[in-house]
Amino acid sequence: MPPFVRQVLALLEKDLRLELRTKDALSAMLVFAFLVLVTFNFALDLRPELMSTVGPGVLWIAVVFGATLGLGRTFAAERDQGTLEGLLIAPVDRSVLYVAKFLTNLMFMVILELVSLPLFVLLFNVPVQPLPVIGTLVLGAIGLSAVGVLFSAVAGNTRAREVMLPVLMFPVIVPILIGVVQAMGVAIGNESARDMPWISLLIAFDAIYLATGAIVFEYVLEE
Amino acid sequence: MTDTVSVTTVTVPSPIDAVILRAEHLTRRYGDAIALRDVSLSLTPGDCVALLGPNGAGKTTLIRVLGTSLRPSQGTLTVGGIDALRHPARARSQLGLVGHQTLLYGDLSVHENLQLYGRLYGVPELPARITEVLDTVGLGDHRDALVRTLSRGMQQRAAVARAILHQPRVLLLDEPETGLDDASQTALRELLREWADGGRAVLVSSHRLEWVQEMVNRAIVLREGELVDELQLRSPSAPMLAARYRELVGATLAAR
Amino acid sequence: MATIRQEMALPSATSGRSSALTTVLMATTVLLTIVSLGMIVFYAPMERVQGVVQRIYYFHVPMAWVAYLAFLVVLVASVMYLWKRNMKWDRVARASVEVGVVFTTMVLITGMLWGKPIWNTYWTWDARLTSTLVLWFIYVAYIMLRSYTPDRERAARLGAVLGIVGFIDVPIIHFSVTWWRTLHPAAVVAPTLERSTPNAPPQTVITLLVCLLTMTLVYATFMAYRTGLERLRDENRELEQLAGR
Numbered sequence: 001m002p003p004f005v006r007q008v009l010a011l012l013e014k015d016l017r018l019e020l021r022t023k024d025a026l027s028a029m030l031v032f033a034f035l036v037l038v039t040f041n042f043a044l045d046l047r048p049e050l051m052s053t054v055g056p057g058v059l060w061i062a063v064v065f066g067a068t069l070g071l072g073r074t075f076a077a078e079r080d081q082g083t084l085e086g087l088l089i090a091p092v093d094r095s096v097l098y099v100a101k102f103l104t105n106l107m108f109m110v111i112l113e114l115v116s117l118p119l120f121v122l123l124f125n126v127p128v129q130p131l132p133v134i135g136t137l138v139l140g141a142i143g144l145s146a147v148g149v150l151f152s153a154v155a156g157n158t159r160a161r162e163v164m165l166p167v168l169m170f171p172v173i174v175p176i177l178i179g180v181v182q183a184m185g186v187a188i189g190n191e192s193a194r195d196m197p198w199i200s201l202l203i204a205f206d207a208i209y210l211a212t213g214a215i216v217f218e219y220v221l222e223e
Numbered sequence: 224m225t226d227t228v229s230v231t232t233v234t235v236p237s238p239i240d241a242v243i244l245r246a247e248h249l250t251r252r253y254g255d256a257i258a259l260r261d262v263s264l265s266l267t268p269g270d271c272v273a274l275l276g277p278n279g280a281g282k283t284t285l286i287r288v289l290g291t292s293l294r295p296s297q298g299t300l301t302v303g304g305i306d307a308l309r310h311p312a313r314a315r316s317q318l319g320l321v322g323h324q325t326l327l328y329g330d331l332s333v334h335e336n337l338q339l340y341g342r343l344y345g346v347p348e349l350p351a352r353i354t355e356v357l358d359t360v361g362l363g364d365h366r367d368a369l370v371r372t373l374s375r376g377m378q379q380r381a382a383v384a385r386a387i388l389h390q391p392r393v394l395l396l397d398e399p400e401t402g403l404d405d406a407s408q409t410a411l412r413e414l415l416r417e418w419a420d421g422g423r424a425v426l427v428s429s430h431r432l433e434w435v436q437e438m439v440n441r442a443i444v445l446r447e448g449e450l451v452d453e454l455q456l457r458s459p460s461a462p463m464l465a466a467r468y469r470e471l472v473g474a475t476l477a478a479r
Numbered sequence: 480m481a482t483i484r485q486e487m488a489l490p491s492a493t494s495g496r497s498s499a500l501t502t503v504l505m506a507t508t509v510l511l512t513i514v515s516l517g518m519i520v521f522y523a524p525m526e527r528v529q530g531v532v533q534r535i536y537y538f539h540v541p542m543a544w545v546a547y548l549a550f551l552v553v554l555v556a557s558v559m560y561l562w563k564r565n566m567k568w569d570r571v572a573r574a575s576v577e578v579g580v581v582f583t584t585m586v587l588i589t590g591m592l593w594g595k596p597i598w599n600t601y602w603t604w605d606a607r608l609t610s611t612l613v614l615w616f617i618y619v620a621y622i623m624l625r626s627y628t629p630d631r632e633r634a635a636r637l638g639a640v641l642g643i644v645g646f647i648d649v650p651i652i653h654f655s656v657t658w659w660r661t662l663h664p665a666a667v668v669a670p671t672l673e674r675s676t677p678n679a680p681p682q683t684v685i686t687l688l689v690c691l692l693t694m695t696l697v698y699a700t701f702m703a704y705r706t707g708l709e710r711l712r713d714e715n716r717e718l719e720q721l722a723g724r
Contacts, residue, residue, distance in 0.1 A: 003345055006342055006345070007342065007343050009342075010338075010339050010342035010343055011339075011343075013339075014328065014331070014335075014339045017331060017335065018328060018330055018331065021330050021331075022330055081328070081329060082324035082325070082326060083326055083327070083328055085292050085322070085324070085326055086326030086327070086340070086385075087343070088292055089290055089291055089292045089315055089318065089320055089326075090315060090340065090343040090344060091311075091312040091313065091315040091316040091343070091344060091345075092312070092343050093312060147644075150640075150644065154624070154637050154640060154641065155624075157628065157633060157637060158624060158627040158628050158637075159627045159628075159629075160627050164620075164623065164624060164627060167616075167619075167620045167623055168620045168624065168641070170616070171613050171616035171617045171620060171645075171648075172617065172644065172645065172648050174613050174648075174652055174655065174656070175648070175651045175652055175654075175655035178655045178656065178658075178659045179655060182658075182659065182662070196658040196661075196662060198658075201651075201654065201655055201658075204651070205651055208647060208651070209644075209647075212643070212644060212647060213644075216561075216640050216643060216644065219561055219636055219639070219640050220636075220637065220640055222294060222636065223292065223293050223294055253630065255716070255719070255720055257720075296632075
């Protein structure tokens with residue numbers, strides 16, 4: 001097994017094992033996303049006829065907020081416990097750390113999405129074609145995780161890190177926001193959105209940011 | 224009469240090819256403050272070196288720079304012939320670090336932590352090696368205990384286990400004896416002495432002269448980021464070392 | 480002393496050549512600004528539909544050009560800093576962000592000032608304005624990031640990373656926002672020159688080009704002074720360190 005794969009798997013196993021034992025991240029993410037969905041119900045007039053246009057946005061915002069919570073703690077926890085230094089003095093390429101954290105957060109986000117989607121359908125009574133919607137959500141999660149892990153490490157180095165992560169992330173992920181919502185709109189039955197290659201946009205964004213993140217990550221963690 | 228002690232303040236140059244670690248002109252700045260100022264040292268096989276100095280002298284910073292967890296603002300570091308600044312990954316496989324924090328995951332067991340690090344370092348025959356290391360530090364019975372449930376002393380032993388797991392050529396320790404009871408301290412000292420005798424190098428920073436002087440063959444003194452003295456100890460002698468150290472540290476306190 | 484100067488890439492304290500160059504730059508810029516203003520007021524043709532208000536165009540478009548140019552400079556300086564680790568590149572990046580955010584703000588403001596009299600609304604989610612707004616946020620994030628990072632070297636390094644990652648997004652943002660807008664046309668579209676006159680007369684084009692040049696020189700002048708100021712600050716800090724403060 002090449003060292004890169006072995007190290008990524010070791011780190012992935014570590015994070016999953018920790019999460020299974022403590023359930024810190026996932027529970028917070030799920031509760032928060034659920035809360036956001038319900039809050040939207042009070043904040044906006046979500047009548048059934050509006051849901052096909054407004055629905056995708058409501059769901060995606062809930063997912064983004066939940067995901068940001070998980071991303072925020074992905075490096076903060078390691079820093080606070082002091083274990084990040086242990087990883088940094090090991091003969092591990094920084095891009096390995098990036099990929100491992102990316103995969104961990106991606107997994108958490110997908111779980112978040114798999115729970116949020118049925119909740120959304122339940123709360124707002126929106127008929128969806130599950131497979132295309134889930135596919136779109138996963139593509140969005142890939143981009144979110146790629147950008148989020150990078151910025152979580154950047155923000156974690158600063159004084160006001162809870163505030164910096166969203167401030168850094170949200171402008172940069174605007175294309176994902178637009179792409180996911182439009183593509184989901186198509187899946188919900190909003191045919192007009194079909195005219196643009198949203199899925200290609202998402203795939204391109206994901207590929208570009210994954211590559212960029214892996215390359216620049218060492219500059220972020222250098223001490 | 225037989226207790227002739229030579230405490231010289233001359234640095235004996237080591238033969239080039241035997242040097243495991245060579246640090247030259249290390250400087251480290253934090254914003255406007257200078258934590259390390261032009262520090263140079265080298266370690267050879269069999270070296271067991273004490274790093275001494277008052278609080279704030281830069282001992283922890285130096286150990287972290289040598290361990291590659293901090294980049295120096297200036298200077299070079301070579302480990303096993305590898306330029307640690309240009310090829311950090313390769314240099315890191317030869318270094319082991321025991322710092323103030325255990326660098327272990329509290330919510331994982333000792334065994335799980337060692338498994339993680341073993342795989343990160345690419346340790347061959349990992350399961351056997353883990354058992355071996357746990358026996359060496361005396362944690363065989365606690366391999367499945369979560370690290371956060373262990374006492375400070377046992378956590379420290381687990382940290383040492385993590386540091387020696389991949390058999391590094393250089394072991395760096397930052398005040399490892401803090402929090403350990405007498406028996407554990409003696410055991411640790413023996414372990415480190417054995418480690419050095421096995422053809423590796425050990426650098427240990429400490430406040431406790433009595434603990435350190437019985438295992439080291441050399442002592443480096445740091446004061447305000449500068450290396451002010453290097454003492455060769457052919458046969459260890461507590462009074463001479465303590466006296467010299469007090470001289471240097473006392474000078475610091477007087478200067479303030 | 481010599482090593483420090485090299486490291487900080489500082490010129491000798493009184494560098495006759497560089498300050499003379501800056502003065503010439505400043506003088507040229509002032510001159511060109513006067514010329515441009517003259518052209519905008521007197522030379523450029525009156526636009527039939529929008530009237531006098533349309534002349535904001537000669538500010539709005541060049542400023543937008545500079546806003547994106549400044550970001551491109553940030554990208555180049557960021558890459559160079561990470562490569563060479565020379566502080567002078569960080570000074571350039573930082574200055575360009577500060578100047579860039581000012582220009583970006585002006586683009587948004589002139590856009591609003593233009594829209595109100597013509598279409599009776601300050602803001603429309605027009606594709607170009609929206610993309611510029613997102614750019615503005617990335618600039619602001621950069622500034623916030625640096626202000627929250629006290630260590631100089633770390634601030635430079637993280638800023639450089641953000642400069643690169645942010646710039647890569649610019650074309651992607653542009654595409655996604657434009658596609659979104661074509662699918663959901665706004666009720667009101669921000670005024671542009673092309674929409675109101677099919678073929679712009681040559682005087683318009685010439686005026687625009689002169690204004691573009693002027694604005695670029697304004698940017699360059701700001702940059703020259705800003706990087707100079709930052710250089711002096713760095714030099715001051717080094718000297719303080721040496722004095723043992």
